[in-house]
Amino acid sequence: MPIRFDGTQSVFTLQAGSMCYLIKLLEDGRLCHLYYGADLGDVPSVDYLLRACGTGYSVDGEQSPSIMPMEYPSFGTGDLRESCLIARNHLGQYCADLRFQSYEILPGKPMPTGLPALFADGDDCETLVLLCEDSALGLEAKLFYSVLRGHNAVARRVEFRYTGELPVTLTRAFSGCLELPDDGYELLTFHGAWARERTLHRAALNPGRQGIFSHSGGSGHVHNPLMVLQRSGGGEDFGQCYAANLVYSGNFAATVEVSHMGTARVVMGVDSDTCSFPMTKGETLVLPELVLFYAEGGLGDLTRGIHDLYREHLVRKSPFAKRPVLINNWEATYFDFDQQKLEGIIKEAAHAGMDLFVLDDGWFGHRDDDGSSLGDWFVNTRKLPNGLQGLSASASSYGMKLGLWVEPESISEDSELYRAHPDWCIHIPGRERTRSRRQLLADITRPEVRDAIYTQIKSVLESAPVCYVKWDMNRPVTEPGGVGAGRQERFAFDYILALYEMMERLHKDFPEILLEGCSAGGARFDPGMLYYCPQIWASDNTDASARLDIQLGTAFAYPVCTIGSHVSMVPNHQTGREIPMETRFAVALCGTFGYELDPGRLSQKELEQLPEQIAFFNRYESLIAQGDYYRFYSPANQGDDCCFGFIAKDKRQGLVVFVQRCRQANVLPKVVRLTGFAPKTRYQERFTGGIYTGAALCHAGFPLGAFHNDFESRILVFDALES
Ligand code: DGJ
Numbered sequence: 001m002p003i004r005f006d007g008t009q010s011v012f013t014l015q016a017g018s019m020c021y022l023i024k025l026l027e028d029g030r031l032c033h034l035y036y037g038a039d040l041g042d043v044p045s046v047d048y049l050l051r052a053c054g055t056g057y058s059v060d061g062e063q064s065p066s067i068m069p070m071e072y073p074s075f076g077t078g079d080l081r082e083s084c085l086i087a088r089n090h091l092g093q094y095c096a097d098l099r100f101q102s103y104e105i106l107p108g109k110p111m112p113t114g115l116p117a118l119f120a121d122g123d124d125c126e127t128l129v130l131l132c133e134d135s136a137l138g139l140e141a142k143l144f145y146s147v148l149r150g151h152n153a154v155a156r157r158v159e160f161r162y163t164g165e166l167p168v169t170l171t172r173a174f175s176g177c178l179e180l181p182d183d184g185y186e187l188l189t190f191h192g193a194w195a196r197e198r199t200l201h202r203a204a205l206n207p208g209r210q211g212i213f214s215h216s217g218g219s220g221h222v223h224n225p226l227m228v229l230q231r232s233g234g235g236e237d238f239g240q241c242y243a244a245n246l247v248y249s250g251n252f253a254a255t256v257e258v259s260h261m262g263t264a265r266v267v268m269g270v271d272s273d274t275c276s277f278p279m280t281k282g283e284t285l286v287l288p289e290l291v292l293f294y295a296e297g298g299l300g301d302l303t304r305g306i307h308d309l310y311r312e313h314l315v316r317k318s319p320f321a322k323r324p325v326l327i328n329n330w331e332a333t334y335f336d337f338d339q340q341k342l343e344g345i346i347k348e349a350a351h352a353g354m355d356l357f358v359l360d361d362g363w364f365g366h367r368d369d370d371g372s373s374l375g376d377w378f379v380n381t382r383k384l385p386n387g388l389q390g391l392s393a394s395a396s397s398y399g400m401k402l403g404l405w406v407e408p409e410s411i412s413e414d415s416e417l418y419r420a421h422p423d424w425c426i427h428i429p430g431r432e433r434t435r436s437r438r439q440l441l442a443d444i445t446r447p448e449v450r451d452a453i454y455t456q457i458k459s460v461l462e463s464a465p466v467c468y469v470k471w472d473m474n475r476p477v478t479e480p481g482g483v484g485a486g487r488q489e490r491f492a493f494d495y496i497l498a499l500y501e502m503m504e505r506l507h508k509d510f511p512e513i514l515l516e517g518c519s520a521g522g523a524r525f526d527p528g529m530l531y532y533c534p535q536i537w538a539s540d541n542t543d544a545s546a547r548l549d550i551q552l553g554t555a556f557a558y559p560v561c562t563i564g565s566h567v568s569m570v571p572n573h574q575t576g577r578e579i580p581m582e583t584r585f586a587v588a589l590c591g592t593f594g595y596e597l598d599p600g601r602l603s604q605k606e607l608e609q610l611p612e613q614i615a616f617f618n619r620y621e622s623l624i625a626q627g628d629y630y631r632f633y634s635p636a637n638q639g640d641d642c643c644f645g646f647i648a649k650d651k652r653q654g655l656v657v658f659v660q661r662c663r664q665a666n667v668l669p670k671v672v673r674l675t676g677f678a679p680k681t682r683y684q685e686r687f688t689g690g691i692y693t694g695a696a697l698c699h700a701g702f703p704l705g706a707f708h709n710d711f712e713s714r715i716l717v718f719d720a721l722e723s
Pocket of ligand 1: 522537
């Protein structure tokens with residue numbers, strides 16, 4: 001996994017897994033991107049990849065900035081494509097030009113102060129630090145590149161230090177870019193809305209710019225900070241793919257630009273429409289990490305590679321040996337509950353074998369609807385006369401643990417906190433305060449505000465043995481400013497830094513608590529959040545059919561063991577659809593797995609299925625959480641059938657879920673091709689007893705047979721037979 005510098009060729013080589021990444025240092029100090037892709041072995045001279053030449057009616061020289069592939073492009077000296085850096089000096093002039101000064105190769109990975117990032121120790125990782133400078137501006141930049149043993153990833157980020165006298169503003173300071181020598185790719189992005197998060201979208205690359213962004217204050221419902229480029233004509237099992245994924249939970253921007261020369265450049269970072277960085281003498285700016293990933297073997301290979309990377313180096317270990325099967329009362333009761341009602345749910349849940357009861361919104365202040373009490377983090381004793389202690393004692397008497405919902409970033413006007421501190425919300429003096437879900441946001445960029453809120457929550461968590469916290473956030477940031485924030489231009493960034501600080505504090509004070517992320521469903525499902533929250537609620541849409549798409553899109557980069565998924569009641573509260581219990585279970589199984597219902601309102605038949613389902617999940621939890629995830633597509637799939645599964649790393653076991661969404665008339669029995677099993681191993685399918693080789697499953701497929709109903713599903717389990 002070496003990083004080395006070849007002084008003869010002036011090339012830095014970063015190698016890990018089966019990839020290499022090459023950076024060329026030009027004589028004039030510019031850092032150019034030479035190559036990222038399959039490992040080239042002992043790197044021959046590949047300077048020709050720069051394709052240096054003078055171009056017609058553009059910037060002069062044989063190495064014209066107009067065309068060179070750059071490591072960290074900046075605006076102002078002739079590179080007219082998308083930039084990573086746009087700097088404005090005190091006169092209002094826009095120009096930056098970073099030139100190489102020195103380099104270091106470090107064992108391990110220095111973590112960015114105050115920001116989440118992939119973690120790794122010295123044995124697993126090496127980091128290249130390139131120090132660059134724009135001496136006219138007085139701006140230093142350190143470019144960090146880390147490679148991790150066994151992974152085809154390059155984690156890159158940048159830190160700036162300003163040494164000039166007069167103020168300068170970085171109107172754009174992105175985390176990095178990915179230069180590709182041609183545009184023969186399809187772009188995959190993950191877009192949506194509330195209840196339709198992370199729906200996969202494909203588009204051909206076009207000349208010019210295609211982009212995604214968030215202006216909501218969080219990474220958002222609308223786009224995810226993930227771009228995938230797949231070689232045109234490639235598929236699930238073949239073809240080169242790249243991914244760029246920002247480890248950040250706030251406003252971001254990502255653009256892919258096909259240049260006038262037919263090359264492609266991806267840039268990504270903190271959104272520059274809504275945030276810029278004023279720099280004063282001696283100031284340092286640490287920016288989020290950008291994870292680049294390369295895969296040779298198609299989209300499936302890409303997904304599995306990123307899952308492995310994130311499971312090992314991003315998602316911290318859950319304090320639970322096994323993820324708890326939880327029951328959440330939100331869809332069961334909404335705000336309308338009391339101790340007795342909750343005890344009814346707990347009793348049935350415990351009887352079925354669940355581990356954890358999560359008390360959702362409505363337990364604090366005098367909150368009976370979404371119009372009040374955010375900021376008043378003390379128990380509503382009308383609903384819970386014996387406090388959380390009483391509820392947890394009751395849960396514990398049934399052998400269940402207690403989890404709790406909080407929304408620390410929000411504040412209701414009808415709250416004691418707001419009445420005492422009406423200026424503690426995010427607002428711009430002189431402007432109307434925009435409400436969303438009838439609430440405002442607390443200005444957590446002010447230390448006294450986040451401290452007051454955190455202290456309240458801390459004492460609640462100390463009042464009872466709470467072992468799980470669901471951290472929600474239910475509105476966009478508007479009027480992004482506050483009396484307490486020193487520099488309003490970077491308010492959007494400071495907000496996220498403050499949020500990370502609060503989460504870090506929670507981890508330090510309560511290491512035994514499992515933190516679940518949530519934001520109006522799945523509006524903040526990103527690598528930044530995954531660093532703090534080993535699981536994130538994927539969507540408020542619990543309809544199993546909608547969830548097939550949401551979970552498929554989410555699992556493109558994010559490990560299945562992080563995707564919050566629950567079985568809920570029918571008719572479904574978001575779509576009104578009635579999907580059979582078996583299929584609701586099969587879909588929820590492919591995630592953290594839990595329930596979001598009142599077991600007392602299930603039919604007797606459904607109720608009787610619960611213990612079996614929970615036992616099944618417990619049995620296969622580690623296969624689902626740690627196995628390799630496969631999306632199975634087959635020419636035999638009809639309509640929009642869905643099929644995916646998990647194969648153990650040692651190939652001894654596999655679990656497959658198939659869902660037919662819509663029954664079609666007059667079709668052949670279904671056969672699905674299952675890739676990923678060991679070709680020569682014989683497997684027995686547990687429910688049918690059928691025996692197949694891995695090669696047969698892959699090439700001939702598995703006979704699913706005839707399906708008679710909409711939303712009919714099958715779960716298959718394959719065990720390797722001793723040979
Ligand atoms: C939005 C979340 O996504 C839901 O699960 C629930 O916690 C509500 N907020 C509570 O207000």
